[in-house]
Amino acid sequence: MLTLLSQYRHLKHVKYLYRPLSVMSSESRTGPDDAKKPFTDRFFDSAANGNIEELTHLLKATVIVDERNDNGWTGLMLASRYGHANAIKIFLEKGCDVNLVNKTGQTALDIAQFWDQSEATSLIMDYVKHDNPDKQLRNFFSYNPLLRCAEKRKDTNWLENKMREDSTKYIAFCELQPYVLSLPDNKWKYQIIRFCYSDIQSCINDKHLVVFLGINKNGDETEEQAVFAIDVPDEKKLKTINPDGTLLQPFPGSMMLEPSEAGILAEARTMLDWLDRYKFCATCGSSTSVTEGGHKRVCDNKECKTNKGIHNTCYPRTDPSVIMLVISPDGKRCLLGRGKRFPPKMYSCLAGFMEPGETIEDTCRREVHEESGIEVGRVDYHSSQPWPFPASLMLGCLAYAKTEHLKVDEDELEDARWFRRPELVQMLTRQHPEGLFVPPEQAIAHQIIKSWVRKTTNSNL
Ligand SMILES: NC(=O)c1ccc[n+]([C@@H]2O[C@H](COP(=O)([O-])OP(=O)(O)OC[C@H]3O[C@@H](n4cnc5c(N)ncnc54)[C@H](O)[C@@H]3O)[C@@H](O)[C@H]2O)c1
Numbered sequence: 001m002l003t004l005l006s007q008y009r010h011l012k013h014v015k016y017l018y019r020p021l022s023v024m025s026s027e028s029r030t031g032p033d034d035a036k037k038p039f040t041d042r043f044f045d046s047a048a049n050g051n052i053e054e055l056t057h058l059l060k061a062t063v064i065v066d067e068r069n070d071n072g073w074t075g076l077m078l079a080s081r082y083g084h085a086n087a088i089k090i091f092l093e094k095g096c097d098v099n100l101v102n103k104t105g106q107t108a109l110d111i112a113q114f115w116d117q118s119e120a121t122s123l124i125m126d127y128v129k130h131d132n133p134d135k136q137l138r139n140f141f142s143y144n145p146l147l148r149c150a151e152k153r154k155d156t157n158w159l160e161n162k163m164r165e166d167s168t169k170y171i172a173f174c175e176l177q178p179y180v181l182s183l184p185d186n187k188w189k190y191q192i193i194r195f196c197y198s199d200i201q202s203c204i205n206d207k208h209l210v211v212f213l214g215i216n217k218n219g220d221e222t223e224e225q226a227v228f229a230i231d232v233p234d235e236k237k238l239k240t241i242n243p244d245g246t247l248l249q250p251f252p253g254s255m256m257l258e259p260s261e262a263g264i265l266a267e268a269r270t271m272l273d274w275l276d277r278y279k280f281c282a283t284c285g286s287s288t289s290v291t292e293g294g295h296k297r298v299c300d301n302k303e304c305k306t307n308k309g310i311h312n313t314c315y316p317r318t319d320p321s322v323i324m325l326v327i328s329p330d331g332k333r334c335l336l337g338r339g340k341r342f343p344p345k346m347y348s349c350l351a352g353f354m355e356p357g358e359t360i361e362d363t364c365r366r367e368v369h370e371e372s373g374i375e376v377g378r379v380d381y382h383s384s385q386p387w388p389f390p391a392s393l394m395l396g397c398l399a400y401a402k403t404e405h406l407k408v409d410e411d412e413l414e415d416a417r418w419f420r421r422p423e424l425v426q427m428l429t430r431q432h433p434e435g436l437f438v439p440p441e442q443a444i445a446h447q448i449i450k451s452w453v454r455k456t457t458n459s460n461l
């Protein structure tokens with residue numbers, strides 16, 4: 001660790017390696033020519049100047065939160081150097097990596113302490129203490145605010161009473177599309193409509209599929225507000241109950257829900273889809289009946305072997321699928337592919353369904369080899385994501401390639417290529433010169449790519 005004096009000498013030197021122009025000169029903060037400056041220069045300037053408006057705007061889509069300048073300084077480091085508390089709060093809220101170091105080995109906390117920026121120092125120390133910087137990544141579709149309360153599913157009386165209670169809420173789907181309202185202050189955001197029993201009563205009969213989703217844990221403990229999902233095949237019925245609502249298309253509609261709404265959609269959509277597909281017993285073909293609050297389908301043929309013991313054919317299925325960022329043997333590039341149904345110019349991680357008897361690691365190796373001809377060695381887990389289209393669970397991984405000659409499976413992929421880190425940053429921030437891009441931040445693929453870009457920020461890749 002550099003002694004304080006030698007650090008000062010270093011930092012004095014370093015300070016002039018990064019010269020945020022508008023800080024060093026009297027020119028206005030966002031001069032007329034700023035618009036032409038590369039986003040990253042504007043980003044570093046706004047961090048050094050504490051220009052909150054510009055920073056917020058740039059972090060919305062054009063710059064990644066841990067962007068580095070040539071000396072390895074992040075926006076958080078610059079905001080800490082000049083003590084801009086509000087800018088620091090924005091970086092921490094955006095989940096920036098407080099552990100990153102610049103080329104002289106300082107973290108943002110080191111820099112704040114060295115320049116006696118006391119407020120910056122306490123903000124970062126509080127964050128490190130309370131908000132574990134390595135906190136587990138939560139992917140979109142996984143923020144479900146409901147307690148599933150599986151133990152209630154067998155309590156038929158409790159369920160019957162709950163269904164009629166005034167506090168109980170129903171969310172309605174038609175053709176697996178939730179019935180929603182667009183938010184008054186943002187037409188690009190949607191909220192799933194909650195119906196009460198008296199509204200939806202006319203739709204509840206044995207023809208309609210109803211599933212108990214859980215108890216709203218944010219609700220008042222005494223109230224135990226239950227939430228059910230109901231399939232209403234006739235959209236006109238929903239229109240009569242609430243004419244302002246509309247059905248939300250899965251793509252890109254479900255990406256425009258608030259994260260907690262998307263978490264509820266993930267549970268409800270997969271359950272209603274399963275209830276609809278399994279009207280008949282997969283073992284003997286007889287009809288089945290819905291029990292346990294919609295979480296089980298029992299064969300009506302008493303002799304059927306599924307009525308003896310536990311059989312997974314009676315319970316909702318989830319299809320585990322791997323999705324992997326393949327890293328080249330030299331560690332400098334990543335492999336992305338273009339599926340045939342992808343929007344033009346979009347590349348994503350390779351993905352594939354697990355097969356019986358396979359480990360996650362082996363599915364990664366098999367699928368990568370099938371789709372690109374690349375041999376994979378080590379596989380590390382990254383994170384997971386429910387993908388309710390119709391019932392996938394995405395298991396995100398980093399897969400380390402042992403070979404690099406590509407042989408693309410043209411049945412499945414239109415193209416697959418190795419991309420260097422600077423290109424991935426451009427694709428993440430929609431600034432690629434050819435307009436190439438990766439899926440939006442709601443997709444686990446985006447998160448895996450972004451985390452690799454962040455982890456490799458110290459190296460000249
Ligand atoms: N969230 C993301 O960022 C992201 C990105 C890419 C793919 N995905 C999802 O990952 C899943 C798997 O990806 P893939 O389609 O490339 O898989 P894949 O590479 O295994 O190829 C799909 C083929 O696998 C076969 N298959 C095997 N098991 C299947 C199953 N349980 N359900 C359907 N088909 C099955 C079918 O022939 C299908 O056409 C899909 O649900 C896809 O939507 C998600």
Ligand SMILES: [Mg+2]
Pocket residue numbers: 351352353367370371412
């Ligand atoms: Mg495949």
Ligand SMILES: [Mg+2]
Pocket residue numbers: 350351352353367371412
């Ligand atoms: Mg695939």
Ligand SMILES: [Mg+2]
Pocket residue numbers: 352353367
């Ligand atoms: Mg496959």
Ligand SMILES: [Zn+2]
Pocket residue numbers: 281282283284285286299300301304305306
């Ligand atoms: Zn049966």
